[in-house]
Amino acid sequence: MASSKNLIRFWEWGKKIICVGRNYAEHAKELKNAVPTEPVLFLKSPSAYVKEGFPVLMPYYSSDLHHEVELGVVIGKRGKNIDQTRAMEYVEGYALCLDMTARDTQDQCKKKGLPWTLAKAFDTSCPISDFIPKDKIQDPHNLTLWLKVNGILRQEGKTSSMIFPIPFLISYISKIITLEEGDIILTGTPEGVASVREHDEMEAGIDNIISMKFKVQKPAL
Numbered sequence: 719m720a721s722s723k724n725l726i727r728f729w730e731w732g733k734k735i736i737c738v739g740r741n742y743a744e745h746a747k748e749l750k751n752a753v754p755t756e757p758v759l760f761l762k763s764p765s766a767y768v769k770e771g772f773p774v775l776m777p778y779y780s781s782d783l784h785h786e787v788e789l790g791v792v793i794g795k796r797g798k799n800i801d802q803t804r805a806m807e808y809v810e811g812y813a814l815c816l817d818m819t820a821r822d823t824q825d826q827c828k829k830k831g832l833p834w835t836l837a838k839a840f841d842t843s844c845p846i847s848d849f850i851p852k853d854k855i856q857d858p859h860n861l862t863l864w865l866k867v868n869g870i871l872r873q874e875g876k877t878s879s880m881i882f883p884i885p886f887l888i889s890y891i892s893k894i895i896t897l898e899e900g901d902i903i904l905t906g907t908p909e910g911v912a913s914v915r916e917h918d919e920m921e922a923g924i925d926n927i928i929s930m931k932f933k934v935q936k937p938a939l
């Protein structure tokens with residue numbers, strides 16, 4: 719088992735970013751998607767990570783970049799075929815994450831039956847907070863995730879509304895992809911996703927446990 723100390727810079731390790739989509743019924747409905755009966759999975763590249771103090775860069779091919787605030791679950795040790803009853807033993811801590819999404823690109827990918835890589839995995843598509851050790855969060859299914867843009871509340875959702883809870887997700891994912899120390903699982907976003915524009919400031923938090931701010935910028939050409 720890794721110590722929390724080792725995981726403080728987990729976001730630099732180039733480990734896997736495994737994302738769960740449509741894990742909140744109200745969000746699935748707001749995008750006119752069916753509520754899933756099995757988790758929807760996709761990956762982000764490690765270069766998606768961006769820390770506070772650096773901007774979120776708008777992908778040049780999108781004109782509709784959306785915020786999605788999510789709880790990230792940080793894995794502390796290697797596991798394959800993990801049983802749900804033991805899944806929380808593999809959790810070392812948490813992080814607050816944004817799953818930045820080029821929504822127009824995602825809509826095009828869906829129409830063409832293409833993967834979501836361009837929509838979801840571009841550089842800076844995963845703003846991330848500092849590592850939150852497991853003992854700072856008593857119940858990860860009893861948290862409020864919130865996100866403001868330029869001071870106006872856009873998203874506020876309870877992790878109790880997740881369709882697939884964390885032990886189920888860990889077990890399900892580990893049957894397909896071996897989980898390793900430093901990997902992170904983004905557990906899906908609640909409703910209220912919407913566009914951001916150049917120079918907007920996003921502020922997101924988990925209750926009053928942690929918060930973070932990111933500016934949106936166009937990349938220098």
Ligand SMILES: CC(=O)CC(=O)C(=O)O
Nearest residue numbers: 738739740741786906907
């Ligand atoms: C429709 C989506 O983009 C799915 C997703 O990422 C989510 O959090 O839900």
Ligand SMILES: [Mg+2]
Nearest residue numbers: 786817906907
């Ligand atoms: Mg998401």
